[in-house]
Amino acid sequence: MARPGSGKQTPRKCVFLLSCVVFLAIVLLADFFWVSSSSSPSGISPPSSFSYWPTSFDLSLSLSTPKAKQPKGDSKDVKLSVRYLNATFADLPAPQIEWEEMPEAPVPRLDGAAVQINDLFYIFAGYGTIDYVHSHVDIYNFTNNTWGGRIEMPREMANSHLGMATDGRYIYAVTGQYGPQCRGPTNRNFVLDTETKEWSELPPLPVPRYAPATQLWRGRLHVMGGSKEDRHEPGLDHWSIAVKDGKALEKEWTTEIPIPRGGPHRACVVANDQLLVIGGQEGDFMAKPGSPIYKCSRRHEVQYGDVYMLADGNKWKQLPPMPLPNSHIEFAWVIVNNSIIVVGGTTMKHPITKKMILLGEVFRFNLDSLKWSVIGRMPYRIKTTLAAFWNGWLYFTSGQRDRGPNDPSPRKVVGSMYRTKLSLT
Template sequence: MARFGTGKHTPGKYIFLLSCIILLALVLLADFLWASSSSSSSSRSFPYRVLRPPSSSSFHYWSPYLDLSMALSAPDAKQSEGNSKGIKLSVKVLNATFADIPAPQLEWEEMPEAPVPRLDGAAIQIKDLFYVFAGYGTIDYVHSHVDIYNFKNNSWGGRFDMPREMANSHLGMATDGRYIYAVTGQYGPQCRSPTNRNFVLDTETKKWNELPPLPVPRYAPATQLWRGRLHVMGGSKEDRHEPGLDHWSLAVKDGMALEKEWTTEIPIPRGGPHRSCVVANDQLIVIGGQEGDFMAKPGSPIYKCSRRHEVQYADVYMLDDGKRWKQLPSMPLPNSHIEFAWVVVNNSIIVVGGTTLKHPITKKMILLGEVFQFNLDTLKWSVVGRMPFRVKTTLAAFWNGWLYFTSGQRDTGPDDPSPRKVVGSLYRTKLSL
């Protein structure tokens, strides 16, 4: 008899071992073919399966971005019965951050397209007129004019120029119903330097005046008029990447500054650009945003953009007494590039589109196509609809029961949420809350 460690093996033992291996392989092959058949037949009826969330704050999806290595290691991986033999398969689909939230598809009507496509532009609505400012046409070309959309006759017109010294993108902007205050921002294409110069437009005369400069330049700061003062906070610092926490205010009235210098206010708890800033119920509310952004490539003569790490967040803050920030319930998803993507309707803040955390596998930016509602009575977030496509830096308005949005950078397609084309499209939908 052969013994272990002697180096001798009988032919019978080899045959027995080989038979076991072949038998095991046949069992695994049959199981694989059965699972493939079941998966194939179910996917023909629907491209992916939505697993309904156990609560409003937690979602799980069967997604085109499924990653099995993450599935097996994820702490909240779901265990499900894989087949009739009782073998448990660990199936985890990505968190809702990386997939569309289930929402009704609103009926959108396409309206006359804007005269030019815009990315990172700005917009202000005053009654039945929608003023759309600046923005990138392409990464190498920026606009320096204003287009006006008339909601009554559904047409664009009345184009006029901005001051040459005024920023072309990443502006902060607010209005008192006649005067539009434009604060700091990026001057020029690619990833050029910011400016600290500020301007005010009289919408009745179309004349511009200059305001005192901000203490330092900022990219895309949260900006709003509140209690007679123009508030500017957050944004990115001069390198375009580092978040700023600074908060300044300036007393203004009828398009004029009542002070020569900006006053330092309580810093915002979390800095960064691309966030909504809203005044509602006499409260100053700041929504979403991100930390980090593209920077100019070192030594580039044209300030060519260089990617840097960035993190989007869902934080919501409120300043109700001017002395302290209070944190409110977070958005359903981290969201940025929403500085002009909001409106106030029936005591709710509506936010359309935006961009969330990058995909963990492809590292591509993920655009959002949800219409979010923040009810100011209940302080609860919900998703009330879906846009015709995912898009960031939308410019939103609300008129006579219609929710409008225009411009921005839209997705590659229904199955690919990464950004592609800069558009000037204008859409509207009836919105009843």
């Protein structure tokens, strides 16, 4: 029998400790395989071509020394950080391009909306913080590169997750979320006359939606997809209404062919008289049950890179997908030389850390060849950025940027604006 304090263990204790170690190892392995195999929310099955989940991981440790001066009482001499690296979640190879920083927007904003009309860039609403939303429009002038002018929005108009389109004078703002945190959506729709700065109202949608794909096409305002009233379930509905000179020509919305895959935060583009929807996601944050402030609660999401085109108005055709799944890009695109340019966005959450992964690539979809390519890299990774193109310059502003070069998860909401000279061949 071992003497007290001798440091030896009885066989029974050794067996017990070994059993604990084996049990923990089994739990960790089971959790790893569960995370790796989970790729869609309940009731949602991704297409058979969905092959973005990684098959291997590389674990690395990095040590960083602190700055010379530290607050008193801080005894940490070395900061240990763990990063899980994998090619699926690493930045894609991209040419280096030079960016010039321009005047910052009057306010930082996340999940805002934007429309460009000639040399004026209209920036709408958005979160300032999770507890504060904007209810006005800021205007940027590309000719003199200055911010100037502010338009107050109707009190009843949504503050984020808007659908938006323009005919060159009138801006149509559709549905969206009313208020901060994860409050409910509204089905009310408004029109801004950019010449008179006056607002009018359109017939309400049949039901509210968050961040639906929205565009003017062949004389009709189309609204499709988005998230349903619970903010999480993808909507497949598609409606349209005839509009002209900022007014509806019909009293009610017409039901159109459903979109093949629902969900919010996708680009919606009209090019060559064709209507396209690009990227997006299924699932989103929801309000925490019983919360008096509708506090946001994380739910499972699936980002995708699907591209669909509405052919002849009566059927959807699937086109080549984006190089990566990409969401939060509804106003992050421009058309240049018969190509669609998309800047930034979000891809799938990391399966180990569960953190959101932001994108900093500049993507190009050539409408002649129907091929995607990566043509550059942004100053940092960022989502819900607002893009424009003027006089050979590609601009972007606002959104939520990354935590730094080595951490692609989101952190700070910004109002920064950058531009780069863009020449496509």
